Amino acid sequence: MDKLIIGGREIQNRLLLGTGKFSSYRLISEIIARTGIGVVTVALRRVDPGKQEEDVLHHIPKDCIIMPNTSGARNAEEAIRIARLGRAMGCGDWVKIEVISDNRYLLPDNEETIKATSVLAREGFVVLPYMNPDLTAGRKLLEAGAAAVMPLGSPIGTNRGLKTRELVQIMIDEIKCPIIVDAGLGMPSDAALCMEIGAAAVLVNTAIATANDPVIMAEAFSVAVRAGRLARLAGPGETSKVARASSPLTGFLD
Amino acid sequence: MNIVFNGRQEGLTEETPLAELLCAKGYKSELLVVQHNGQIHRPGEWQALIIKPGDQVDVLRFVGGG
Numbered sequence: 001m002d003k004l005i006i007g008g009r010e011i012q013n014r015l016l017l018g019t020g021k022f023s024s025y026r027l028i029s030e031i032i033a034r035t036g037i038g039v040v041t042v043a044l045r046r047v048d049p050g051k052q053e054e055d056v057l058h059h060i061p062k063d064c065i066i067m068p069n070t071s072g073a074r075n076a077e078e079a080i081r082i083a084r085l086g087r088a089m090g091c092g093d094w095v096k097i098e099v100i101s102d103n104r105y106l107l108p109d110n111e112e113t114i115k116a117t118s119v120l121a122r123e124g125f126v127v128l129p130y131m132n133p134d135l136t137a138g139r140k141l142l143e144a145g146a147a148a149v150m151p152l153g154s155p156i157g158t159n160r161g162l163k164t165r166e167l168v169q170i171m172i173d174e175i176k177c178p179i180i181v182d183a184g185l186g187m188p189s190d191a192a193l194c195m196e197i198g199a200a201a202v203l204v205n206t207a208i209a210t211a212n213d214p215v216i217m218a219e220a221f222s223v224a225v226r227a228g229r230l231a232r233l234a235g236p237g238e239t240s241k242v243a244r245a246s247s248p249l250t251g252f253l254d
Numbered sequence: 255m256n257i258v259f260n261g262r263q264e265g266l267t268e269e270t271p272l273a274e275l276l277c278a279k280g281y282k283s284e285l286l287v288v289q290h291n292g293q294i295h296r297p298g299e300w301q302a303l304i305i306k307p308g309d310q311v312d313v314l315r316f317v318g319g320g
Contacts, residue, residue, distance in 0.1 A: 018320025019319060019320070020318045020320040021318065025318065028318070041320055042316040042319050043318065043319025044316055044317075044319075045314065045315065045316075045317045046261065046314055047281075047286065047315045048260055055285050055315065056317055071319055084294070085289060085294055085314060088287055088296070089315075157320075183320075205320030
């Protein structure tokens with residue numbers, strides 16, 4: 001059986017969903033019902049009186065793993081505080097560490113991310129850190145207790161695809177934990193490519209949430225993730241620079 | 255007296271239980287968590303918690319995020 005197990009939980013669908021930017025939270029429950037997605041991220045924010053929008057948790061089924069992110073954190077200390085707040089709100093032990101101090105490209109700070117991962121893993125969190133693809137940082141995250149490591153495909157929300165392929169490939173080949181490509185994937189084919197090269201899963205938000213029909217796009221991503229995973233399991237044939245005939249080169253008709 | 259509520263300075267006429275302060279402001283959902291001077295408080299603790307001058311109060315909830 002081809003199982004993905006993270007933090008002791010079996011993940012049925014290797015497509016993980018970010019819940020930002022949807023025009024309506026109702027789309028989230030529709031997507032989950034249609035695709036069987038089992039892991040979703042949420043963010044923690046201040047809520048002002050009179051601006052109490054609908055609660056995103058009402059649209060996430062109880063059997064889903066809710067993974068609060070630490071978006072807004074600029075260093076390890078802030079990420080740790082946000083993670084603890086998220087757990088205090090009763091959504092379990094999973095957390096996506098996201099430490100960003102660069103406002104233009106929203107690239108993560110690997111050093112602070114490693115610090116936060118170390119502290120939170122010791123506190124019993126299932127830590128999935130979002131990071132710049134880098135073998136050494138990935139290894140340090142694993143040593144610090146990360147349950148999976150999540151390198152970016154391209155900057156958050158850009159829909160540009162797997163621009164970091166070579167570095168992500170090295171991480172997949174060398175780091176003995178699930179590698180989940182998070183951020184920047186724009187099309188289902190990007191997700192399929194991630195899975196074909198050996199990613200354990202992908203996390204997608206913007207490409208789905210900003211599609212004209214987010215539900216259909218989510219289904220397309222889900223199918224692509226499954227296709228890419230099957231191709232990986234099947235073991236692709238070799239590539240060649242010159243043609244290799246597919247039909248026998250003997251017994252031609254005269 | 256002044257407190258810092260959701261990051262902004264705010265005047266308060268007297269020391270008040272957190273539950274009453276939130277009710278007066280129109281908060282309803284139980285799916286909120288409050289951070290008071292860095293400590294986390296669930297709804298069950300809000301009545302007993304008295305807000306005093308200089309306190310920092312943040313009201314938080316989950317929203318969509320990637």
